[in-house]
Amino acid sequence: MKISISNTEKLYLHNQSIEPTENLIIELPDTTKVFYEVIRVIDGKGLFLAEHLERLYQSVMLSQLNCIDISCIKTNVIKLLKANYVKEKNLKLNFYCQNEHQELYACFVESNYPSNEVYENGVRVELLPIERHNPNVKLENPHLRGSADKAICLSQTHEMLLVNSQGFITEGSRSNFFAVFGNKLVTPPSQQVLEGITRTMVIKLAHENSIMLEERPIHTSEIMAMDGAFITGTSSKVLPIAKIADHTFATIPDSTKIMMKLYDELMVKSLTSDI
Known part of the structure; x- marks a missing residue:
């Protein structure tokens, strides 16, 4: 297993x-357990840094491994961000x-972020029959990552939605x-x-702004009945979906646009109040 880095930093x-x-x-040997977090750095500050480090801690604890010193990691990450300033990179x-x-x-x-045009028009995603085992633990999974990347390349689409053996959509790759x-x-x-930090923030924003939200299994047979959809992630933020497999959405729903705006505002607030 090889860990890639940006040679420009x-x-x-x-x-x-x-x-x-x-x-x-x-x-690293392929047998090595690698827990990871990807943090968006903007103007030298880590977006939702505390939340990412808490999830790293939970992943290690759920795997019944020795406790790690999150406060020490946070201190050293902040030192790195100050020593190697970046405008925006993961x-x-x-x-x-x-x-x-x-x-x-x-x-x-190396980091790629969607353009303004992509946020305006949405992206195309496909379905991939594969499951993430022990999804609450954020571990490197070369098999899942490789299968998804290959499918994305072959279909020339933005993302793969993972579908379990019962036909329910779980998450994106x-x-x-x-x-x-x-x-x-x-x-x-x-x-x-795998609960993304952006997902957590979107759920919080929905509750705070009286936007109806339900957590329940979503079957692929429901795609035709959807008025829209979006994905969330560190690089994606809140990204509208224009097409799932063969189904195209006529417009981007107002609720999606509202959530995009609320999340962008939360990012600004977080970066100005905390590192």
Whole structure:
């Protein structure tokens, strides 16, 4: 397993030490458990940094491994962000365990964000029959990632929605999924998906702004009845879907546009109030 980094950034974090990225190659045995988080960095600040680190902590604890010092990791990540300022790029935290040995790497990675045109028109997604095992633990999954990336490339689509053996949509390969039925947002239950930080924020915003939201299984047979849909993620933010498989949505629902606006406002508020 190889961990890729952005060669345009000069520094990375290894445990508690900030090191130069020159000639850095991180290769791990395929049997290594790698827990990870991807944090969007804007103007040198980590968006929802505390929430990402809490999820990293929960992933490790749910795997019944030794506790990790999240406060120490936060301190060192902030040091890295100050030492290697970036305007906007994703930072990937990799925490891995091999027997009793543990290591932490925080590296900037190549990042692609949707254009304004994509947010206005939406994206096309396809369905992929594959399941994430133990979805509440954020572990590197080369098989799932490889299968999804190959399907995305072959279909020339933006994302793959994962479908379980019962025909229910669970999540995207690197995103969470929301369907729109009238004025209601519907998303698969938290227990069945890898809960993204953006997903959590969208649910919170819906409750705070009296937007109807329901967590329940969503079957592929319901696609035709949807008025719209969107995916959420660190790079995607709240991204409208224009087409799922063969079904095209006529318009982007107002509820989706409202959620896009609310999330953008929350980002600004978070970045101005906390690192």
